[in-house]
Amino acid sequence: MSLFTLLRRNLLRHKLRNALTALAVAVALFLFCFLYSVITTLKSAVTSSSADRVVVQSAVSLFMDLPKTYTAKLADVEGVESVARWNWFGGVYRDPSNFFAQFAVDPEIFLAQFKECVITPEERAAWLADRRGCLIGRALARKFGWKIGDTIPLIGTIYTRPEGAAWEFTVRGIYSSSKTNLDESTLWFQYEFLDESIVNGGVQGPKGVGVFYVKTKPGTSLAEITQRIDARFEGDEQRTLTQTEAAFQAGFITMLGSVPAFLSGIGGAVLFAILFSVVNTMMITSRERTKELGVLQALGFRRAIGARLLLFESMLLCGLGGLAGLALGASTEGTFREMFGTQIPGYTVEPLTLVIGVAIALAVGAAGGLFPALQARGLRVADALRAEA
């Protein structure tokens, strides 16, 4: 028998009430875990970006293509090691709701620049050998059940074939990604195939290049080379905007506008609401315990003990609830990754998120218990003993 016995028994005394409170905390922390992970996942594309790649786009618009002649001109810029052409394809698989990203790229250069795109040598050889072949991400393959050798029909929205016929790509490889800047939900196919279709195949669509991915030579300053590239094209047909890969990725996040702030605001409101719920429960608890706290003091326990018991009880309650919510948040990582595979590719619950979550749960518990605890401290023993149970 110790004071912990008392604490434990008290927690179990009102099973329903305490379970409801813990459940409320669990729900809140589950929500926190999800919202926070969405934000960290979005940001991880920036933080894990490569330090030797820059992206060249039109200064006017991301959706304005650059002339094909820029490919050779870029290769001549000092410090450039390789240049890959990238075109956003924007095809629809059966229904627009099946959205996923597709790019036409120079396959060999792309694979050389993106070591994080992991495929077997056989897959690599098969893709390079097939002009109509494509490479798809592991998550994408899982979502639609595609296997090597399958044909994927896509209706072009930007590049349309005569009579609205579908493009057909044969799966030659399924890649996995070794870094979070490359998601596993993209389809890659050969730029030459797209270009040839526009030139000879009656396909309509922009004839230029969407963006160029440029790998720099070792030791090249990224700040200098981005300026050098933009200066090279000043006065040419199209002005360019060259950014590091990290800045390019970050641009997509700022495009979300106030969404991340909005998510944080919601998260804050949720935690605030739960705080009230916990304070409420602890106030009810403390009111019931008033007499008990008086008895403890009459027995010679120090005044602070009662307050500490309340505080500790509240933290224990919230800590347990929080752990349950975070455990659920961590265990549903895979489910959410599948569910939002294309919207939030690579959804990941980071360990730090869980640590912050536990800290928040305990802080809510401490804050929730503090007010009643202070109230208990201010109570005169003689009054406490007279209180109604």
Place this chain on the structure above:
Amino acid sequence: MALKLLPLAYPLRSLRVRWTSSAYSAIGIALSVAVFSAILSLRAGFQEAFSETGREDVAIYLRPGATSEGESGIRKEQIELLKKGRPEIATDADGVPLAAGESYLALNLARLDGGTTNVPIRGIEPMSLKVHGADLRVVEGRPISFGADEVMVGRPLANRIRDCRLGDTLQINYGKFRVVGIFDHGGAYTSEIWVDADRLAGAVKREVRQRVMAQMKPGVSIETVAQELEGDKQTPMKVLGERAYFASQTGALGSTLLVLGLLIGGIMGIAAMLGATNTMLASVGSRTREVGILLSLGFGRLAIFLSFLLESALIGLAGAAVGLLLVVPLNGIETGTTNFQTFTEATFAFRITPGLLLDATIFAVVLGLIGGAAPAWKAARMLPTQALRRQ
């Protein structure tokens, strides 16, 4: 036997006696209501700006397969063929078709609060202004003159995007365009910059246009036109009404916001409901004797059940009032996010509609009722002797 109900004052007084506890659960519900309605008001504003705008008698012609203007591309000769050859297009007093070939591009521009975003620019023809008619209001400055490097800018953009104030100069590739007007338009067009289509084509060296917009003759069915042009040999086109076009551009974000609102509001609601249950449980617990006395006085179980239920519904109602007070100031605040359907920044305002107020109030009262049901049931099931004996 007539149902003997407890006076309304009874639950009211009980709320007052336990006011701190009642207030805490009301605040929990209030915050859920606030989040729930904030997200839904964002959606209402978004819908107001897009799907509920656009005219039924204006048709949009896109390249087949394109789901938005950004993806479309129509050659100039096709545009001329359409304008001259289509019987459904209305004409003005001089017999000129009321149709315009417009270009559309998402400009990479700097936001005033940092970062860059994609702002749609629309290359227009003189006929565009004629078709829009009174829907377009130039609120500052004047409309652009065709043949000059001038732009006019949608009203909300002036405060969000750099170089978009009256008198500023906006650089597009090598073209320097002066901002000569600020315009307002009922719907999605207010998020755009308008420019002479030919001047824009010259600046970005791209002749291709993105759409034809045309006023229909009275009685024309756009659906029939769409079927007719779908498989046309010379000018195959995807045709839809302007209203339908806008609705198709908001689908994703609108439904995402709805799902987000329901999901997060729902999860928060559950948590708040648990709080209300706790308050009511404590309320019932501390009134055991009271219930015993009421029972022994001859009040029925139903009367007691209803009285406790009413008490928790009142907590929900108070939560709704506070929650809506928190959200109402959002009404009219403009914000922007990227509409991933078009990949351009959409500016729109939070809109608190009467329907939303009603939904939020129902949401809160339902939370209170569900939260109070179990405790009220517990109170109603007490045996009078037990209730009286318990201390």
Place this chain on the structure above:
Amino acid sequence: MSSSSQDRRGRISIAGVRKSYTRGTEEVTVLSGVDLEIEAGRVVALMGPSGSGKSTLLNLIGGLDVADEGRITVDDTVITALRADELAAWRSRHVGFVFQSFNLIPVLTAQENVELPLLLQPLSKAQRKEQARYALEIVGLADRAGHRPGQLSGGQEQRVAIARAIASDPTLILADEPTGDLDRTNADAVLQMLRRLADELGKTVLMVTHDNAASAFAHQTVHLDKGALAGVAHA
């Protein structure tokens, strides 16, 4: 747990004690200068009408409340000069309380309730258990050690409360209406037990009571009226 008559401790000396409360806006004087000497090892009944200040006096002696003026000395300790935490520590060594409504902790068993004050003593777990057991034996409830308060009768609950009060071997037992919630038979048993605590274990027992029968078990009866001493009767 015994003391010989020579080194009997538990002598209480009260001098010029005043106490008043503010109720709402008006100030109510509860004790208006009380002087009283209580010898060690005696059972003393404090009697008087409601509002006479007898419970307040008991709380002041037990250090649950603080006097506005005056001095209370228990043996060599001037308790009116102690700070709150010092008072708590002093209480844990020297005072055992018994209340009208028993005030047992409902979630703890009889044994655990009795052990509770022993947590404050420098005892091992086994010693605590044994001492609590012994206290329960004294009140004749060793066989109910594992029961929770809810499973005991009122009389039994009060006897557990007495066991809790004596568990740490205090010098003073302070009882506030210990028989108020009990029927005659149980009340007499409790009074008998309190008398034994003084006679056999040398405790000083001070009880506030309305029960006229209680004075029969007391060595001394002190009457209070309107906050002042109204008379002292020796048995």
